[in-house]
Amino acid sequence: MTAARISDVDVTDIRFPTSRELDGSDAMNPDPDYSAAYVVLRTDAGDGPEGHAFAFTIGRGNDLQAAAIAALRDHVVGLSVEAVCADPGSVSRALVGDSQLRWLGPEKGVTHMAIGAVVNAVWDLAARRAGKPVWKLLSDADPEWLADQVDFRYIEDALTREEAVALLRKGKDGAAGREARLLADGYPAYTTSPGWLGHSDEKLVRLARQAVADGFTQIKLKVGADLADDVRRMRAARAAVGPGIRIAVDANQRWNVAEAVAWTTALAAYDPYWIEEPTSPDDILGHAAVRRGVAPVKVATGEHAHNRVVFKQLLQAEAVDVLQIDAARVGGVNENLAILLLAAKYGVPVCPHAGGVGLCELVRHLSMFDFVALTGTTEDRVIEYVDHLHEHFEDPAVVAGGRYAAPTAPGFSSRMRAASIAAYRYPDGPFWTADAAGGRPAVRQEGTHR
Amino acid sequence: MTAARISDVDVTDIRFPTSRELDGSDAMNPDPDYSAAYVVLRTDAGDGPEGHAFAFTIGRGNDLQAAAIAALRDHVVGLSVEAVCADPGSVSRALVGDSQLRWLGPEKGVTHMAIGAVVNAVWDLAARRAGKPVWKLLSDADPEWLADQVDFRYIEDALTREEAVALLRKGKDGAAGREARLLADGYPAYTTSPGWLGHSDEKLVRLARQAVADGFTQIKLKVGADLADDVRRMRAARAAVGPGIRIAVDANQRWNVAEAVAWTTALAAYDPYWIEEPTSPDDILGHAAVRRGVAPVKVATGEHAHNRVVFKQLLQAEAVDVLQIDAARVGGVNENLAILLLAAKYGVPVCPHAGGVGLCELVRHLSMFDFVALTGTTEDRVIEYVDHLHEHFEDPAVVAGGRYAAPTAPGFSSRMRAASIAAYRYPDGPFWTADAAGGRPAVRQEGTHR
Numbered sequence: 001m002t003a004a005r006i007s008d009v010d011v012t013d014i015r016f017p018t019s020r021e022l023d024g025s026d027a028m029n030p031d032p033d034y035s036a037a038y039v040v041l042r043t044d045a046g047d048g049p050e051g052h053a054f055a056f057t058i059g060r061g062n063d064l065q066a067a068a069i070a071a072l073r074d075h076v077v078g079l080s081v082e083a084v085c086a087d088p089g090s091v092s093r094a095l096v097g098d099s100q101l102r103w104l105g106p107e108k109g110v111t112h113m114a115i116g117a118v119v120n121a122v123w124d125l126a127a128r129r130a131g132k133p134v135w136k137l138l139s140d141a142d143p144e145w146l147a148d149q150v151d152f153r154y155i156e157d158a159l160t161r162e163e164a165v166a167l168l169r170k171g172k173d174g175a176a177g178r179e180a181r182l183l184a185d186g187y188p189a190y191t192t193s194p195g196w197l198g199h200s201d202e203k204l205v206r207l208a209r210q211a212v213a214d215g216f217t218q219i220k221l222k223v224g225a226d227l228a229d230d231v232r233r234m235r236a237a238r239a240a241v242g243p244g245i246r247i248a249v250d251a252n253q254r255w256n257v258a259e260a261v262a263w264t265t266a267l268a269a270y271d272p273y274w275i276e277e278p279t280s281p282d283d284i285l286g287h288a289a290v291r292r293g294v295a296p297v298k299v300a301t302g303e304h305a306h307n308r309v310v311f312k313q314l315l316q317a318e319a320v321d322v323l324q325i326d327a328a329r330v331g332g333v334n335e336n337l338a339i340l341l342l343a344a345k346y347g348v349p350v351c352p353h354a355g356g357v358g359l360c361e362l363v364r365h366l367s368m369f370d371f372v373a374l375t376g377t378t379e380d381r382v383i384e385y386v387d388h389l390h391e392h393f394e395d396p397a398v399v400a401g402g403r404y405a406a407p408t409a410p411g412f413s414s415r416m417r418a419a420s421i422a423a424y425r426y427p428d429g430p431f432w433t434a435d436a437a438g439g440r441p442a443v444r445q446e447g448t449h450r
Numbered sequence: 451m452t453a454a455r456i457s458d459v460d461v462t463d464i465r466f467p468t469s470r471e472l473d474g475s476d477a478m479n480p481d482p483d484y485s486a487a488y489v490v491l492r493t494d495a496g497d498g499p500e501g502h503a504f505a506f507t508i509g510r511g512n513d514l515q516a517a518a519i520a521a522l523r524d525h526v527v528g529l530s531v532e533a534v535c536a537d538p539g540s541v542s543r544a545l546v547g548d549s550q551l552r553w554l555g556p557e558k559g560v561t562h563m564a565i566g567a568v569v570n571a572v573w574d575l576a577a578r579r580a581g582k583p584v585w586k587l588l589s590d591a592d593p594e595w596l597a598d599q600v601d602f603r604y605i606e607d608a609l610t611r612e613e614a615v616a617l618l619r620k621g622k623d624g625a626a627g628r629e630a631r632l633l634a635d636g637y638p639a640y641t642t643s644p645g646w647l648g649h650s651d652e653k654l655v656r657l658a659r660q661a662v663a664d665g666f667t668q669i670k671l672k673v674g675a676d677l678a679d680d681v682r683r684m685r686a687a688r689a690a691v692g693p694g695i696r697i698a699v700d701a702n703q704r705w706n707v708a709e710a711v712a713w714t715t716a717l718a719a720y721d722p723y724w725i726e727e728p729t730s731p732d733d734i735l736g737h738a739a740v741r742r743g744v745a746p747v748k749v750a751t752g753e754h755a756h757n758r759v760v761f762k763q764l765l766q767a768e769a770v771d772v773l774q775i776d777a778a779r780v781g782g783v784n785e786n787l788a789i790l791l792l793a794a795k796y797g798v799p800v801c802p803h804a805g806g807v808g809l810c811e812l813v814r815h816l817s818m819f820d821f822v823a824l825t826g827t828t829e830d831r832v833i834e835y836v837d838h839l840h841e842h843f844e845d846p847a848v849v850a851g852g853r854y855a856a857p858t859a860p861g862f863s864s865r866m867r868a869a870s871i872a873a874y875r876y877p878d879g880p881f882w883t884a885d886a887a888g889g890r891p892a893v894r895q896e897g898t899h900r
Binding site for chain 2: 028029030031032033057058059060061063064065067068071098099100101102103104105106107108109110111112113152153154155156157253256257258279280281282283284285286289304306307309310312313316317
């Protein structure tokens, strides 16, 4: 085992036909086909574990995302499994540091998401070898080691290594008790399933009521396409759930700053909890202006913030009330560690983006670590939950009573079922070949799509 | 001619072995192989012009950049040549607006550079059909039409369409006289050729003296790898050129904020004119902090700023004294128009990034338009010049007496010579196949590499 090396990097283009049911429809993304550029780190360790992870895209371009992952192959093949598992940050640094590939970012776009996929696969491998879920691996880790997993380049003006170590040491106080509570009670979730733009008002109301009956205390509505529609939908949703349930609204980057303020103000009578992605994800100062303009409605963003430098500035500029990390947008667990530490220092709650395909599975590990061994709280913190495509994962997200259960299987919960990979491989899996032939797809659709 | 359509999009991976002479070496890019993901818009217009342009990369990943351009093919093939030339912005909007591809950015990284390449090829086509160089096409254009070429989404809080039109109308005053002066005298340049990190002190001093003898009033040194080296090199350069020549220094994103301030301060005795890319190109607030810390040394950045939203914030935050546009990083001429207009409104001089391969050829058109028909001045404005790889272009940049000559041939000067494309095609052009075989490359190296 000690001499094992990473022997190959397999990359697969996997696409699901989600656009056909308008699940996932919003003001900027009318017809997403949720897709994964899926990576497997193979090893020569015989029956030892592999590392699985993926970048998430919404259809076209998933082949390009897969090619970006494949371009990292030479950096990874031949590395010692033991060495990379002992220090996943070494892989992160090597990939971010490729001076020629760096020109294509730096640290943004498909090349950075590719790095995130490979780094997350290393964490999956490390956690499987350690026999722990990633949240537990992180929670058990030594503060000095965890701090060494963070790249402080470009964020030292906001967070030094010493401050990070101090936050992580403080996070150890009472961690055992919180771990027990997490395993018993799970972590709060909110649901976006009621509020897609493609749903009828009737479906919105029905799903909103169902969400409350299922134990959720927060739901989310997509907005931003038509103001009159949004006012009507928001009024209907508020009437359906009553005053005690938080309703977040999400514009998916649709507006300019002034539009964001005006539109949010027009919805204020129905008490929106946060306005999410009101404008460009690159517009730190714009978010700060929106926040000043819409208070007390909170401002949330982050699912498209491309690296720790953007998150740092969102905090420095007091541009957000809620920080939304994404497990598959930035450079993997290592960069998300940096972002969680920044948020902890600035006292801003992290409410992760999830949904898509596999994002719920991954990101719960990061919030659960944050609760057990960093901030120590779930107050005003919820993980997004969208009820689709979980059936394709070996260790799917389980939400009951409005809370995510803590995963206990070793790894990052990032491993897709072999049958799903084979069926939805694009363009040559049987679902897509049958679809292209105009026939009935040969793949049985499993799981519940409410 | 009126019925002509875009019939095909050809993409070629072209790489030059620049790393072998350490031309282009800096603190973050020790061994770049300057490369172009080259695009040709073919038409069915018989002997009508094609549109040529490219994205610039520095080696590895140029295949990925080429694939990103190819992914846009379906948006472009079949479009009316007349329609796209009458409104290049329509192509820009269609490409930026692809809701699935947008997820891979949005408006950043290889996917956005790909859009820039295609949009620039449309401008090359339009200018060839109009029988004008791009700078002249822009300078002659109606202010309302030019404003319609700009996407004001996400920048309206800093610049409205009405303000843009007013700036462009004002730019028309005296434009004819400035055009005559431009054609007679050219546009000021500065040179980076003396200051690559890979050069010996002797070579640095020799090239710096040569630059002054050649008529340049500004040179640039790469810094950021080793402070003692930089102090020694800066002292030698200042001694070589005397007090009257501006010496810019360029850290290529090497530092944290505090390091940037300390390092620049350590060089202050030798009167650096600007510090370029002191830290992450994403760090707007970081640049503002550096600027406060190093004044009166100026702060310059922009070659890696990925879209107009970043430039907007650099201006809003008073983070820069000098804005550096790049012809091939953002979404093409249309987005650079937005950036030039923002800079004009905020009164910040634009000194374009150039060098690489073909960047000098392209970006001079934008500065020349800015002089003739927007800001009307070249005061404190210079275009970067690097003396290599120009021999591969049909309409190469010509610099004499420290000034860029105005190109007069129709188009964007973006067309590479067919022999160069064939020779440096990667990996199957004769230069690379001979190189891989260990033989002497069969390609004659033309031009002067001083």
